[in-house]
Amino acid sequence: MTDAFLKLGQYLAFPFVQYALIVGVLIALCSSLLGVTLVLKRFSFIGDGLSHVAFGAMSVAAVVGLTNEMFIVMPVTIVCAVLLLRTGQHAKMKGDASVALISVFALAFGYLLMNLFPTSSNVSADVCGTLFGSTSVLTLTAAEVWVSVGLSVVTVTVFAVFYNRIFAVTFDENFAKATGIRTELYNLIIAVVIAVVIVLAMNLVGSLLISALIIFPALSAMRVFKSFLSVTICSAILSVGTALLGLLASIMFGTPVGPTIVVAQAALFLIFWIVGLVHGGVKQ
């Protein structure tokens, strides 16, 4: 064990490890802030859906031969997020069903394209990377870190400034609309922000982990806390904490990053679930 800690100390001196920790924590923070709203709006799987859309867009970009794929990936993902979240309450199809539909289609389409027009030698590794994250979180450049920092600052600021409206729109959209709050605008803001966070996170951690970062902290916090603010704060702390722990553990023991974090979060969820049971049981 002491060996492992010594090893960790040495690793922490490497810039790429520091970069991974910074970016991991920021992604965890951003996705958990929106997680509460998304879970409550029944959009738990939007992380999966949108990252598959991004994967589909990426394969199109690769086939077309674009040098900077972000120009196609970002707009396509944002448009999909807007369309999905906009359907909301008036939709003929429930949110989770349309997310599943788009998710599966985009993944299949992307994989098909890559098979028909192979650009890299190992297609299944690419798909695996989409799901579980490649090792790219450990190969970040300083520039990529700065982009992540910038986007995270924007995300957190937007969330803080619109926090009260996001609560109102999530809690009771009709009431908010009746009192003149521009609910479409806030739904749009939520959609754009989540799309940006997901595209940012997808390369690094994979869609499995994005979904986990959206779902687990929010659900764990909701087991124990009862107000929107306490749930939001708690899920942010849980998300950042597990991301940090998971990253360190995966560096120490050489396990894959994404699955390590997901397992840590599942364990925490179990603990919170039991605490919620005991706590709620005593009160009644």
Add this chain to the structure above:
Amino acid sequence: MEQLRCENLTLGYENGAILKNLSFSVKEGDYLAIVGENGSGKSTLMKTVLGLMKPLAGKIERGEGLNRWDIGYLPQQTIVQRDFPASVWEVVLSGTLSGEKFHPFYTRSDRKTASENIEKMGLEALKNRSYRELSGGQQQRVLLARALCATRKIILLDEPVTGLDPKVTLEMYELIQSLNKEGVTIIMISHDVTAAVRYANKILHIGGHVFFGSVKEYLASAEGKLFTAKEARK
């Protein structure tokens, strides 16, 4: 002063009109009760007046000085999910947000308004409780407090007493009446014609034959006579 005037409204959804040629108006301080059978379009009318949906034809005019956000609203069923984490305080305070001006955070006067309305609805003891853990009657009072935070001018209530026991129902009616006495205009949808006749000063009956007029006129009308006959038999 006239606060709201609806002229020749046609209401409905994509698949056709539900109500045609509906005209009525509301003055400041009025207590209008809207009655009619299930499915006659009462909630649809309310959604249209609130601007949540557009009328198929006709127009809705707001009186001078009445903005879009000066209308408070108590929905028929709030589709709040069972697991939504929100404290009573957060729910009531959210009523102070409106399209009028953009403050990112609640101001001191917002908090004061929320406190006052919590007190008025007798909810002080529940302030930090979770909304989802309250009884139906308590939840209705929380939503009424939220509506009062949005406005002091005009409040629309869609069947505010559904699911409440007789005692709490009476309390709710008294509460609404006291608001009306303070000068808040009330528009209430109700299946309870007895209560409508007792508390309101105007009645709008929709579905089948449309009637709009004072309570006195209503009791003299065909629909009203039907109702008084039923009452007499009790």
